[in-house]
Amino acid sequence: MVKRTLPTNPRTRHIIKLLRKASRSNNAEIWRTLSDSLSAPSRKSVAINLGKIDKLTQKGDFVAIPGKVLGFGNVSKMINVAALSFSQTARAKISHAGGKAVPLEVLLKLNPRGRGVKILR
Numbered sequence: 001m002v003k004r005t006l007p008t009n010p011r012t013r014h015i016i017k018l019l020r021k022a023s024r025s026n027n028a029e030i031w032r033t034l035s036d037s038l039s040a041p042s043r044k045s046v047a048i049n050l051g052k053i054d055k056l057t058q059k060g061d062f063v064a065i066p067g068k069v070l071g072f073g074n075v076s077k078m079i080n081v082a083a084l085s086f087s088q089t090a091r092a093k094i095s096h097a098g099g100k101a102v103p104l105e106v107l108l109k110l111n112p113r114g115r116g117v118k119i120l121r
Contacts, residue, residue, distance in 0.1 A: 006039055012084065015104050022108050030064075030114035034104070037066035037121065038084065046121050049073045050090055053081065053120060062117050064107060075099065082107035082117075 006013055019035035022028065037046065046066050051073020057063055059077040069081060071089025078098035086094075086101050094101040102110075111117060 007042070012038060015084070018105060018108060022112060026112050026114070028112070028114040030117060030119065031108070034064055034066055034119060037119070048120055050075050050093055053079065056120060057118070062107070062111070064104065064117050064119050066119065066121065069094075069101070 006016065016035045016038050019031040019038070023031035023035065045068075047068045047070055048065055049070045049072040053063060053065075053069070054073060054075050054077070057077075057079050059079075062080045063082070065081065065083035067083065068085045069083045069087065069090045071087045071093055075093050075097040079094065080100045080102070081094055082102050082104050084104060091101045107117070
């Protein structure tokens, strides 16, 4: 039996701990799901382009990404995105469309219950 390890990045490990604690204290399963996605092996890491986010969301949605948001594609509506990291072009395009690009820790503070948040992988 192989021992399962967590990511080696200290920031990612800290976010996983925060998400699991928020899941228990707020009884919100969405944070547990998000922490499990972040705990996955690096070969299953998530990288999503803005074009895909734009197709799968509607105006005013709050989206959580357990990985990196890349700047390929355009954003045609105001979308709030929380992710582990952003490319510079993705951050610029989201803010130009009127949305916000925030880290996952900020999303936890803004919405502790996780209501109305979509997870995209």
